[in-house]
Amino acid sequence: MSRLLLIRHCEPEADARGRCYGSLDVGLSEAGMHHARELATRISGYGAVWTSPRLRARQTAAALATSVHLDDDLRELDFGELEGRTYDEIAANKPELYRAWMETPTQVRFPGGESYADLKDRAVRSLERIWNDHSAAVVVTHGGVIRAGLAAWLGIPDESIFRIDVRYGGITTVDRVGDTPIVRHLNA
DSSP states (O other): OEEEEEEEOOOBOGGGTTBOOSSSOOOBOHHHHHHHHHHHHHHTTOSEEEEOSSHHHHHHHHHHOSSOEEOGGGSOOOOGGGTTOBHHHHHHHOHHHHHHHHHOGGGOBOTTSOBHHHHHHHHHHHHHHHHHHOSEEEEEEOHHHHHHHHHHHHTOOGGGGGGSOOOTTOEEEEEEETTEEEEEESOO
């Protein structure tokens, strides 16, 4: 058996809320830093710690371990030209794109950015590699990456991924018994 603890980064700075911030290097809020320190008391010394290169994930991971491995494929979706823009701005300036995003989010390719399929391919490839290399590992990443992994391992259709609530600082435990992934906890 092998185990992955998938942790969504803790709460970001308030300025990021209501904005597209997939590839923006947004840090943790004061509450997020406190949450990350609390997480450290629960999973200290668990195993190898891997993280997205985004600041919010690195800050969360740094609270968990002194030695952290960076993996660019664990980054959140790149919203391209929409990065940093508010949802209201996007709705007003790109109404067709916004409508498609709200109605079929996993089918949209963001101008100058990625589609969900791009994210899923790189994220699952990275998570599988980490799982194959370690009997136990912690992966600090983003909601989209965690949902992509869960969707792949559980056979969930892409259009259903937003039915999975992945909270800031939530710990999702996935074991692999033989070749079978088993989700033990979500947002523990």
